[in-house]
Amino acid sequence: MKRLFTAATVGIATLAAVTFAPVAExxxxxxxxxxxxxxxxxxxxxxxxxxxxxxxxxxxxxxxxxxxxxxxxxxxxxxxxxxxxxxxxxxxxxxxxxxxxxxxxxxxxxxxxxxxxxxxxxxxxxxxxxxxxxxxxxxxxxxxxxxxxxxxxxxxxxxxxxxxxxxxxxxxxxxxxxxxxxxxxxxxxxxxxxxxxxxxxxxxxxxxxxxxxxxxxxxxxxxxxxxxxxxxxxxxxxxxxxxxxxxxxxxxxxxxxxxxxxxxxxxxxxxxxxxxxxxxxxxxxxxxxxxxxxxxxxxxxxxxxxxxxxxPVLIGVNHDEENGRILGQELATGTPMAREDYEPAVRKAYGSRAAAVLKRYPLGDSAGQTFAAVLTDELWAAPSLDTARTLSRWTPTRMYEFAEQDTPWYAGYPAPSFPVAAQHMAELAYLFDVPLFEKLTPAQSALADRLIGAWVHFAATGETGWPRLRDSRSGWYVQSLTSGAWKRADFTTDHHYRFWS
Incomplete structure (x- = not known):
């Protein structure tokens, strides 16, 4: 988590007053x-x-x-x-x-x-x-x-x-x-x-x-x-x-x-x-x-x-975890990652494997967004599915991917150069009142209610509204959580799971 914040983002938002429910004498x-x-x-x-x-x-x-x-x-x-x-x-x-x-x-x-x-x-x-x-x-x-x-x-x-x-x-x-x-x-x-x-x-x-x-x-x-x-x-x-x-x-x-x-x-x-x-x-x-x-x-x-x-375990990952780190670096430097910096960054990070990574992840519209996708898949998506598969061999395990693309950015900071999407911590703005983030829109609040309902239902029953993760010919069931219909994510293809495995 600490890598996602830079000196440019240091600062503590004043905590809003919150009130909750009575259980009293x-x-x-x-x-x-x-x-x-x-x-x-x-x-x-x-x-x-x-x-x-x-x-x-x-x-x-x-x-x-x-x-x-x-x-x-x-x-x-x-x-x-x-x-x-x-x-x-x-x-x-x-x-x-x-x-x-x-x-x-x-x-x-x-x-x-x-x-x-x-x-x-x-x-x-x-x-x-x-x-x-x-x-x-x-x-x-x-x-x-x-x-x-x-x-x-x-x-x-x-x-x-x-x-x-x-x-x-x-x-x-x-x-x-x-x-x-x-x-x-x-x-x-x-x-x-x-x-x-x-x-x-x-x-x-x-x-x-x-x-x-x-x-x-x-x-x-x-x-x-x-x-x-x-x-x-x-x-x-x-x-x-x-x-x-x-x-x-x-x-x-x-x-x-x-x-x-x-x-x-x-x-x-x-x-x-x-x-x-x-x-x-x-x-x-x-x-x-x-x-x-x-x-x-x-x-x-x-x-x-x-x-x-x-x-019972509910385990998940965000679709765009590393967006936060790349955008944090952007805030620190004041400029987005340049297109000509993408290939050197991959070569520095992956050495002898860089050619394979560059072939799998060609430069898109944004160098920063493309590099964030590489890091997300290697550091978060693939090992999260590995962990879920390991757990599922012994205990009931459900896996989710928080994949909402219209998420709140950090309050008071300049707009990012590419969509923040489901960055690291993004789901927390829906589960908690976190003053670090911009206030939720009505549509975002509706998704928050759905997420809270799913989390509380799991806490009450150990169940979710989607199947357990199992090793099978049909692959591994990962539920995509967005403001649209909740459905099975194409997780292994989307995150190049077999490439990283």
Whole structure:
């Protein structure tokens, strides 16, 4: 995800106020709910009730999350919690030096009967940036679900690895798992069904979902999974070995002056967080550590061998994922990719394979759009189908492609030189209220309602309105999701699947 944003797109939009559905002890006034730690008071409005900034665990530097302390009285839950420590980087995040930041947000619909399915949203951002409250869940909750989002540790505070830090290396997944335990223990009080929990993530959040599928420590905490734009099979690099993690961390530990200390752990815990963030930098996409009790196998191997939680999975990809990266570069330079730059770019990226790529992808009307299609097919479409096929051999799996071409662009930025279409993150504007994007048109809002209906139906039943993915002579069924009729995508031909395979 981080590659899709450039310095030209840095900036944080002001979050719009969102209201959700009441689940309260009283029939009038702000809604109050009793959790295992104490009572919380939220806000209510036309769509339902919202409870924000509820502690689900406490975080000490490089240590596993511990249970949150209880409180007396009624805790205010009308504002988001602290953003977890992260550097200045991209508009999906917010610079922060806060380390004790583990909170959840809960949204419920205004009118419902019985226990509702629960959707636990794990935000993206390369596991480097982001916060749960950026994604306003009002419309998704109004579709008939209790929606939970969270803040979890990112970047250096999650993934720094050293023998002196036995609990560090995958703290993002540990935090998310603690949030899932909080959901198991508390969601009934908000009207949710702890036996129908769907974990849902996009990009870095989708890779997190794959990590939980592969983690025996997460088994039983969820009953369905939605993976958006996160090809996490064996070609997707969804986890790291200990050797890789140690090699990634060594330069960071040296840069802050702790490598040669007798007490490396004590030194790292005493270093100002600003120095750790600077040493870790922004040009990384860290992944959870495998070879541990919580993640014994690399994620791809766990999926391939069937040693994962075999729950129903909805997995998908966007038709034009890399449009965002190419258009982000265009914003940075101020000019579109020149036609004469297309062939050199392909030759630089593909070396000895470049001639075959150029023959398969002749230059079209736009050099940037053509190059984006190449990258989308190689990096996203083909490995996403590979991942879905792997999952489908063991568990009920549905695959979709978000292919809508009339999608909102980023609010306040110059118009792109070619249609943004179904770029990376495009579907999020339909599932959530995300201030990063332009306001939806009526036609786009109608598609949003359909998508939300499909996602909530899957969370409730583990089913969709299209067939399961299966290896068969007729190929693999991938549902195309657009503002028109939903039908089978010509996925393998459209994305030259066999060429990349």
């Amino acid at each position: 009283a029939t009038t006034g702000p809604p109050v709910v009793r959790t295992a730690q104490g009572a919380v008071r939220g806000t209510s409005g036309p769509l339902g009730a919202s409870f924000q900034g509820i502690p689900y665990a406490t975080a000490e530097r490089f240590a596993a999350p511990r249970p949150a302390a209880s409180w007396t009285g009624v805790r205010d839950a009308t504002a988001p919690g602290k953003v977890c420590a992260q550097p200045l980087g991209y508009p999906i995040g917010r610079p922060s030096t806060d380390e004790d930041c583990l909170t959840v947000n809960v949204a419920t619909p205004a009118r419902h009967r019985g226990r509702l399915p629960v959707i636990v949203w794990i935000h993206g951002g390369s596991m480097m940036f982001g916060m749960g409250d950026l994604y306003g869940p009002g419309r998704l909750a109004a579709g008939g679900a209790v929606v939970v989002s969270m803040n979890y540790r990112l970047g250096v505070t999650s993934f720094l690895t050293h023998p002196a830090l036995p609990e560090s290396g995958s703290l993002a997944l540990d935090d998310q798992r603690a949030a899932l335990r909080w959901v198991r223990d508390n969601i009934r009080a908000f009207g949710g069904d702890p036996g129908r929990v769907t974990i849902m993530g996009q990009s870095g959040g989708g890779f997190s979902v794959c990590g939980h599928l592969a983690s025996p420590a997460s088994a039983g905490l969820f009953q369905r999974a939605i993976v958006q734009s996160a090809p996490c099979g064996e070609t997707g690099h969804a986890s790291r070995t200990r050797a890789e993690a140690l090699a990634d961390s060594a330069p960071v530990i040296a840069a802050v002056g702790c490598a040669d200390r007798a007490d490396v752990a004590g030194c790292l815990r005493a270093v100002p967080i600003e120095r750790l963030l600077a040493a870790f930098g922004t040009d990384r996409e860290p992944r959870p550590l495998s070879g541990t009790p919580a993640l014994p196998l690399p994620v791809g191997e766990a999926l391939r061998t069937g040693r994962f939680s075999r729950v």
